[in-house]
Amino acid sequence: MAEPDVAVIGGGLVGSAIAWGLAGAGKRVALLDEGDIAFRASRGNFALVWVQSKGLGMPEYARWTRASSDAWAGFARELREETGIDVAHQRPGGFSLALSEDELERRDTTLKRLHNQSDLPYEIVHRARLLKMLPDIGPEVVGGAYCPLDGHANSPRLLRALHTALKQRGVSYLPEHSVDAIEHRGGVFVVKSGTRTIETPRIVLTAGNGNRKLGEMVGLDVPVRPQRGQIVITEKAAPFLNYPVVTIRQTDEGGVMMGDSLEEAGFDDRVGLGVVGTIAERAVRMFPLLGSLNVVRTWAALRVMTQDGFPIYEESKSHPGAFVATCHSGVTLAAAHAKLLAPLIAGGGLSDDFTAFSAKRFHVPPAA
């Protein structure tokens, strides 16, 4: 192909959504990705399109999450029209459940603060009413926090729909193209992968945990680290969970997903029986009939995490034209990345609204 207008580096959910949006804005796009052995959060996540816990301490992130949640239905419709693939997006609202009054109260306190900060709509639903919404809760469930903006989707299908659409939109997808070096000469980026070089005026780093290393090549500080999460999946069952719960959801095909743990384990995506057991035990306390289902799969995957858990969106000062986009909720934010962020990158660059997402926030001078 002719040299691209933009090279997007990393073909997970973040890179794919942005590449889709860039192509939609008329750009010639190359999407470079590693091969099948890569660590990919996008292939191992929980698939919530989640609002209720996002952005305490950073109103911009709460707003951004909400914008994505609002854009999701239209985004899913567009993908279906374009590819025939239904990514099974639903927004019935979602719950976090509490197994003690104490837990419920803590949840309420957090959400009240988020409500005061960002006008988050939510309500605490006590057991009697909860039983009408989630009839299969166990005797220990005292109540839950419900947010009407929460939803979920089918994440592997989302990645497939995006890649199908990318092909149709003429994006050149290059698997087995791990980028080893990026040089900047006279306003042009020279992106090197093995013996191949691509020259382009604009690049977007969307390599997940690979962004740290790539960022250094273009003057971007991207302090992300892997954080492991484990997930347990049951056989497919007739629908019984009417709402996604933050740690338990039933997929459109009937399997129940349970998860997800938060573990600092470096680049190690192995499953451990201890964690899996705890996940299953808590899930069965919340919904005892889960105990009758067979587990058919377990897996672990690595999140892409910053110190404060918020995303980084930034253009390099020293290497203008080089952007980074990274977050730990790539399913939730897929619609925002595709519909809101990509057009900015295709145009003049990030607006002032994105200043808060700069990694500069991690460089607070130590107090005297």
Added chain:
Amino acid sequence: MFRRLPDLADTASVTLTVDGEAITARASDTVAAALLAAGHAACRETAVSNSARGPYCLMGVCFDCLVSIDGLGNRQGCLVRVRDGMRVETQRGKRVAGR
């Protein structure tokens, strides 16, 4: 379609029901073998696309012999020995959690 091998010493037979209808089987049969011998080549419909499936590998790896046995769904018929009075039901689509 399936015919039993010429009879050996084992002639003891048991009666079980398949979707409420009685069938007889040999005491040493698995549920899957009994279903095949009784002419039930398809014992379930798949959970997502509802296509017909029946016992295939007969050794516990393909999961195509799933049936409900005595009220518990998604059991592998090829790994369960028949019993007198057993209730087998063919499964249409997804199993119901708790059953």
